[in-house]
Amino acid sequence: MTEDAYAQLRKELADLHQVLVEAALVVWTAGNVSARTGDGHFLIKPSGVPYDALTPEAMVLCDLDGRPVGDGLKPSSDVFAHAYVYRHRPDVGGVVHTHSAYATAWAARDEPIPCVLTAMADEFGGEIPVGPFALIGGADIGKGVVDTLAGHRSPAVLMRNHGVFTIGGAPRSAVKAAVMCEDVARTVHLSRQLGEPLPMEQSHVDALYDRYQNAYGQ
Numbered sequence: 001m002t003e004d005a006y007a008q009l010r011k012e013l014a015d016l017h018q019v020l021v022e023a024a025l026v027v028w029t030a031g032n033v034s035a036r037t038g039d040g041h042f043l044i045k046p047s048g049v050p051y052d053a054l055t056p057e058a059m060v061l062c063d064l065d066g067r068p069v070g071d072g073l074k075p076s077s078d079v080f081a082h083a084y085v086y087r088h089r090p091d092v093g094g095v096v097h098t099h100s101a102y103a104t105a106w107a108a109r110d111e112p113i114p115c116v117l118t119a120m121a122d123e124f125g126g127e128i129p130v131g132p133f134a135l136i137g138g139a140d141i142g143k144g145v146v147d148t149l150a151g152h153r154s155p156a157v158l159m160r161n162h163g164v165f166t167i168g169g170a171p172r173s174a175v176k177a178a179v180m181c182e183d184v185a186r187t188v189h190l191s192r193q194l195g196e197p198l199p200m201e202q203s204h205v206d207a208l209y210d211r212y213q214n215a216y217g218q
């Protein structure tokens with residue numbers, strides 16, 4: 001990648017962290033976004049740095065084993081999880097992790113979010129599944145993300161007792177999935193306060209997913 005392309009990606013990554021803040025998906029320093037560079041590396045947020053100090057230059061360049069390249073800040077604690085996803089999902093260009101409140105509440109209960117809304121069918125194509133618990137700091141979280149999402153159309157997974165991981169072809173798509181995940185986690189939770197939400201027919205879920213993925217928008 002050219003220096004200009006790197007500079008642009010660093011800026012995009014810094015800006016996407018601000019989107020997480022604006023959407024109230026993260027607090028303090030918890031949560032991170034990474035972006036595949038296209039030349040066998042990825043950029044990721046540095047560990048424990050407050051969001052208002054996340055400049056483009058602060059983003060840490062790592063190889064696909066999660067090892068930082070060159071000098072700089074220490075990468076996110078989730079660097080090996082992100083690296084695992086990039087190694088095993090060549091289609092993924094961006095990964096996001098948050099502890100967004102409603103979705104993480106479902107994760108704490110080890111309960112998938114059932115597909116009971118058109119917005120869920122559109123973006124997730126079915127339920128949002130739960131992945132296994134894994135300690136922070138290793139690749140096990142990444143393996144849990146990859147293994148769980150293999151059986152789903154969803155770009156989001158609720159990691160048990162932890163929080164949300166989302167993937168996308170580009171970092172912005174992964175951020176979008178994180179925003180949508182929290183939105184539907186909240187709505188389905190609210191619906192359950194009123195009674196049991198009604199399931200949707202599989203053929204309707206399929207039709208909605210197809211329309212949104214292939215025909216929606218400009």
Ligand SMILES: O=C(CO)[C@@H](O)[C@@H](O)COP(=O)(O)O
Pocket residue numbers: 029030031032045046047048049075076077078097136163
């Ligand atoms: O999930 C957790 C901790 O529970 C971490 O991902 C989170 O605090 C973010 O840490 P980093 O600042 O990215 O190292």
